[in-house]
Amino acid sequence: MMSAPAESPYQLRQRIRRGQHQGNTSGLAAGFVQCNLAILPVDYADEFLRFCQLNPRPCPLIAVSSKPGEFMLPEVGEDVDIRTDVPAYQLFEKGEPTRQVQDLSSHWRDDLVTFMLGCSFSFEEALLADGLEIRNISEKVNVPMYRTSLPCKQAGRFSGNMVVSMRPMKPADAIRAIQICSRFPAVHGAPVHFGDPAQIGISDINQPDFGDAVSIHEGEVPVFWACGVTPQLAIREAKPPFCITHSPGCMLVTDLLNSKLSVF
Structure with a gap:
């Protein structure tokens, strides 16, 4: 019996647009780049661009909308409408989250600039292809994410500490993951830390700030990516007066190929 063909990014985006998929996008549309979002008023755009340039590990820039107010983004995929093609968005006012x-x-404005940033879900595919388990995928939950004490470089009004995602692995697998992910600087690159969470300011590994907790088995260490x-x-x-991001775990799935992001 033949298996059904894999869902394309376009098909997935259409389902999201119709409201038929509202959850996280980890493990979906294998082979294609997924993007984090930051959508900001134009008078904040230059400073945010500089923030991304100064902090490429947590903010690897994939694409930027070509002009303020543009919501169709053909540079990243067929019929991509940034207003409808992400499962969930987070709205902010004066730096505070207001609603998802x-x-x-109904929230779009003609002064908004969209930034699309590389996502760890893209490099998960390379880890899986090498036989490494990705615990959040095998347990069917959102990846755990944590605030840290690792400072980012400031750019104008933008500053703060790094957030990391975590995947538990045996030490030998962690070393292999570092080797694999070093090939993908456009989607966060190699891990920033593995081992003791307290060394990067995480007090309780079982209580992520975003996403879901996952099992950490005996003999495994937590591995952290920007x-x-x-x-x-x-x-x-x-504290921009208004801005929009993706909700954690809910990404823009593009038509760009992960294989094109590898440096070798």
Whole structure:
């Protein structure tokens, strides 16, 4: 019996647009780049761009909308409408989260600039292909994410500490993961830390700040990657009057190939 063909990014985005998928996007549309979002008023855009340039590990820039107010983004995929094609969005006012929504059509403004940043879900595919388990995928939950004491470099009004995502692994697998992810600087690159969470300011590994806790088995160590939720904390510091991000774990799935991001 033949298996059904894999869902394409376009098909997935259409389901999201119709409200038929509202959860996280980890493990979906294998082979294609997923992006974190930061959507800001134009008078904050230059400073945020500089923040991304100064902090490429947590904020690896994939694409930027070509002009303020543009919501169709053909540079990252067929018929991509940034107002409707992400499962959930987080709205902010003066740096404070106000509400989550599934559609931005009634919130869109003609002064908004969209930044699309690389996401760890893209490098998960390379780890799986090498036979490494990704615990959040095997347990069917959102990846655990934590605030840390690791400072980002400031750019104008944007500053703050790094957020990391965590995947538990045996030490030998952690070393292999470092080797694999070093090939993908456009999607966070190699881990920033593994081992004792307290060394990077995490007090309780079982209580993530975002996402869901996962099992850590005997003989495993937590492995931490820079995470695209970091810009949300920087936005809270900058306090723009209005902005939008993705909800943690709910990404823009593009038509760009992960294989094109590898440096070798």
